Amino acid sequence: MNNEALDDASIAATAHLKPIAEIAAAAGVPDEALEPYGRHQGKIDVACLGGGEPTGAVVLVSAMSPTPAGEGKSTVTVGLGDALAAAGHRTMIALREPSLGPVFGLKGGATGGGNAQIVPMVSINLHFTGDFHAITSANNLLAAMVDNHLHHGNALDLDPESISFKRVLDVNDRALRRIRLDSGGGRETGFDITAASEVMAVLCLARDMGDLKARLGRITVGFTRSGLPVTAGDLEASGAMAMLLRDALKPNLVQTIAGTPALVHGGPFANIAHGCNSAIATDTARRLADVVVTEAGFGADLGAEKFLDIKARAADCAPTVVVLVATVRALKMHGGRDKADLAGSDPTAVAAGLPNLARHVRNVRRYGYEPVVALNRFGTDGDEELAVVENYCADNGVRCAITEVHARGAAGGAELARHVGALLGQTPSYRGIYPPGADVEEQIEAIVRQVYGGDGVEFAPEARAQLERIRAHGWERLPVCIAKTQYSFSDDPSLLGAPSGFTVRVRELVPKTGAGFVVALTGTVMTMPGLPAAPAAERMDVHDDGTVAGLF
Template sequence: MTSIHAPVSDLDIARAARIRPIEDIAAAAGIPAEALELHGRYKAKIDVAQLPRVPGKAPGKVVLVSAMSPTPAGEGKSTLTVGLADSLARAGQSVMVALREPSLGPVMGMKGGATGGGYSQVLPMEDINLHFTGDFHAITSANNTLMALVDNSIYQGNPLNIDPRRITFKRVLDVNDRSLRDVVIGLGGPTQGVPRQDGFDITVASEVMAAFCLATDLADLRNRLARMTIGYTYDRKPVTVADLGVEGALTLLLRDAVKPNLVQTIAGTPALVHGGPFANIAHGCNSVIATQTAQRLSDIVVTEAGFGADLGAEKFMDIKARAADVAPDAVVVVATIRALKMHGGVAKDNLREPDVDAVKRGVVNLRRHVANVRKFGITPVVAVNKFVTDTDEELEWLLSWCAAEGISAAVADIWGEGGGGPGGDDLAGKVLAALEAPRSFRHLYPLELPVEEKIRTIAQEIYGACDVEFSAAALRRLKEIQANGWDQLPVCMAKTQYSFSDDATRLGAPEGFTLHVRDLIPKTGAGFIVALTGAVMTMPGLPKEPGALRMNVDDEGGAVGLF
């Protein structure tokens, strides 16, 4: 295999990889031909209803991969997730990967894709990072069809008495476009609709995406879509999709998308890539249907939750694990020497320089993430994702610190070798041991707790805040939530991913700060309350030099500049 030192891109590695026909991957995973709906030679959808039931088979154990707070230095959580699954397969385990689908927002923007990196990738990388099987297009279409029907109902006499000033649902687009955050629609005269203020969210922040990913089957999806609140009447009563009578049409648009997508890793491990909510502004986990399908087909499911454990992992435990029986049996927290240095005050341009003292300063961030996972009744394994610039002294100090803290830890060198090589063997062994260790999983808070106190619990127990400040708008929304009987829903915090606080510049493990909640958005179909904190946006913007500037196609139609 190519060395980690080689100047090759993830795209180069993906193209050079030997990819097997998807029918072969399916057969090895126990998926019959009649359950496959092919999308070309290397990807397929699975009709879950056609999967055979194996009498006596227990659901596969779930390994949740999370991370310390991300930095521009990179943590490689998706890469580690894929590499760990391959390493477990190399150890003789029956394993599947369950990942989210990439959004075009980060792909065309600055973060990149979501297929892993180096020799720990899922394939076909180009397809997955672009349009894949069209799931995001279906979700976008369902969302925007709903909004067209809402505005049409108002135009056609407004039989539901909808107040155009109090429509809370937005149109969506799967790309970062700050110019669409606030718009006015219906201009141009009486035949053009009813003028009102509107706006766009990015598709991955939409409630349709959240309902799609938390549904357990097609019937549950229809029920969740029906419960979605789109706004309020003139007398402040909530209006739902069921009131419009269009949940059937929306479900019809999503009937094929709801089937999980089967692909493979470079090492040939089967992977289900399905759904894609962001973890900073949504719940950040792949679909329940994909996770449970992987549990039916394998003994171990390796899945990931977006960004740091304060976001994706907390939401996995308190939202996804409440929606379905997918509570993790083991948790892995990914760390890198580079990220620890940044949390220790080192500038990005100086990260190649050895600096054990900076690692010592930055480890406070990792310590809090580990402590947070323990609050859910699970002691995590720390996976140190190795970079070529890491020194032995830095790695040895971090492993010694983990040992002193009673944390099982391993260095994983899987970018250059992939999990099919020995670089992930030690980590795989530690995870297998963790799967056999006793655990007593619990949620952070009971659903009976008032919404305000749920938010305060997360802020104080997970983020380290001393208090929470609610804006006047958020306080009004709290009263609406209680009046409408939504106060027993879990909370989905929308917060910057870069800090425990709502200030992205406060690295490490800040304490004594106040978390600012500026608004609350009931997602009654998805089944949670979104708390918007700080300046976080549900429609991000593109950076000054977006990734799209590097992209092209070659003479054969292949992608150029895709990571």
């Protein structure tokens, strides 16, 4: 069927989906391990998979610095997985679950696009199997138990002013950023979005139920008046939290339009969290497939850095190949063109934006990889503009493939799959930009100077005091998770391209002792986003027959 003229939602609606049991069987999932959630999605009980080490090669898809125009990284990830499967590789895709915040905010759906989508699209984008709700409930149970402890005498002598653990909601709601509670003497707090919560990070980094419970128990909610940390374990909350997360811990199995199996599990943001799907899903995919195509959120300075410096170290899943998605329109914006003026051909603006891509290429090489550039083609791209990128790659020894998976599915990713396939036999060559035992301050300096290209770091007085507390409690060797704008290498979203001469300002350091990292909040980045002036929700509806409109 020729569906090139159809929109993304129509393509997804007309796709022929196989029963989930058929997808599971083809992927090597035994009947006893599959827990169907309807006809086309299910969960995998990893404990029923039997033995076997995770040996599949990981292909990490990242990107140049994104723009509000959108670069189609998830679409390329899905299309590459389909293309590798079509080329004969036993392939599985591993992606994050969409958060309702972006779905109803600025970005809309997050399941790929065109002929490179994971399906059932509507279900995945909306409530799916309930994982986000379970994470929200577990998080807010702990928050309620904190305030209940204060109400009933505060036997642990928890200082209300030190409580850093917040409630969460999977909606962009700026009105909840700062609230005042009746408990604890009327203390001030706020909400984070669920995707930024420590419980989300814990679920995504846990290896099994035992590890999940241990990590939940280590979550620091605040400090006693004498300065000692108080944890979820101290409040005896971790068991009940784990109970709420029992089913959410199991990875979700779906399929692409082409029938490639996909695990969609966990959903931390990469600008305010670590931005990768769950370690359990990645491990499961590596046990079932020879090649696992996964992505890390936003540009390589955010998601890929955190995948390599946090997830790969914690879960022993260093990638074999790294792909960088680039687009002509993103290069134009980084070259000085306005978002509203991207349609006309402008090879000069494309060339002016190349330093942004070049810095990402340099960074991937610093981690020990030779990247493959996936030049995601849009209908407005001119041949001369595409040639600018191809020539840059050829001149700098970078593999490059024009990718048209949105329009052509697996066939549009065949060249990209050939480049990736040629690198699959190599041994992962990951090397960190800082040693495993580096201090938090040393890590931040290394990332800012070597990855972002900045001149250094400035710590706000509050952050400096928090750093001393982190050191006093022996947490200074935890990896750092930097929260910053996705639009710039700096902490200023207006500095596009490849800026230099800037200093990154760390305003707050938050130890996430359950997740096992320290969050460094920079610039004006928020852990509870707000809706734009015209949110995507305004364009959405459900018809009388139950079909959804406006999700894409």
